[in-house]
Amino acid sequence: MKTPKRPLPIRVRLTLSLILLVLTFFLSWWSTGWAWPTRELAYRALETANGFGPGEIVAQGEVTFEEGYSNRYLRRPSAWMVGRFGGSFAAAVLEQAPGPLWREHDIRYYGFQVLTPTEEVPLTAAELAQADAAPYLFDGQWVDRDTEYLWAICALDPAIVRVEITMNYTYRLAVGEGYSDSMESDPVTAQAQPVAEGVWLARVRLPNPLEGRAGGYSANHTLRGYDADGKLIYDSGLS
Numbered sequence: 001m002k003t004p005k006r007p008l009p010i011r012v013r014l015t016l017s018l019i020l021l022v023l024t025f026f027l028s029w030w031s032t033g034w035a036w037p038t039r040e041l042a043y044r045a046l047e048t049a050n051g052f053g054p055g056e057i058v059a060q061g062e063v064t065f066e067e068g069y070s071n072r073y074l075r076r077p078s079a080w081m082v083g084r085f086g087g088s089f090a091a092a093v094l095e096q097a098p099g100p101l102w103r104e105h106d107i108r109y110y111g112f113q114v115l116t117p118t119e120e121v122p123l124t125a126a127e128l129a130q131a132d133a134a135p136y137l138f139d140g141q142w143v144d145r146d147t148e149y150l151w152a153i154c155a156l157d158p159a160i161v162r163v164e165i166t167m168n169y170t171y172r173l174a175v176g177e178g179y180s181d182s183m184e185s186d187p188v189t190a191q192a193q194p195v196a197e198g199v200w201l202a203r204v205r206l207p208n209p210l211e212g213r214a215g216g217y218s219a220n221h222t223l224r225g226y227d228a229d230g231k232l233i234y235d236s237g238l239s
Contacts, residue, residue, distance in 0.1 A: 039102045052114055069132065091112075091126035160227065206219070
């Protein structure tokens with residue numbers, strides 16, 4: 001006759017249940033991409049991961065574009081945040097995970113960018129997002145239209161009260177089996193809008209330079225800062 005097995009002591013069962021609960025929690029958290037219940041907590045986690053701060057969150061907002069424009073890299077509701085720690089700023093883009101959770105942008109270039117203005121370079125900028133207008137059909141081919149760029153621009157110099165950004169494209173057209181010499185598209189300048197002390201937000205919309213032709217292009221930008229009298233304090237030049 002078999003002796004019935006004795007049940008595990010209640011303390012052992014409670015311990016095993018607690019371990020299973022903790023493992024389940026971390027597995028669920030991992031499946032969300034280490035998401036957090038608020039934007040602020042997600043931003044603080046990025047600060048820790050990048051050895052920045054903890055600083056003061058000085059500006060934040062939704063990543064939005066006009067109707068007809070689709071965000072190139074962000075598929076979920078997204079937000080931008082800018083924090084300041086000493087003489088440095090950090091711009092982060094967060095996306096909403098499944099449910100009410102927030103996490104770092106999948107493309108880490110946009111996820112967390114540290115900006116450190118100096119006396120020599122008093123304006124620094126972080127590209128936050130890109131959005132493309134819906135393409136149109138021309139002569140049997142889909143042609144890309146305008147692209148809008150969203151920027152955060154930061155400065156420590158209190159004399160800088162107005163900021164503008166200029167963008168254009170360097171492009172080449174496909175010619176036979178090669179490409180044409182490099183060309184420059186017309187520049188577009190946008191006035192940045194102040195969102196906090198030393199922080200501006202700017203939107204620049206550029207038309208596609210290829211206009212349906214084969215080729216390739218890359219974007220350039222220039223930052224300029226002015227004082228209260230309209231005097232140019234800093235011009236970054238094309239980069």
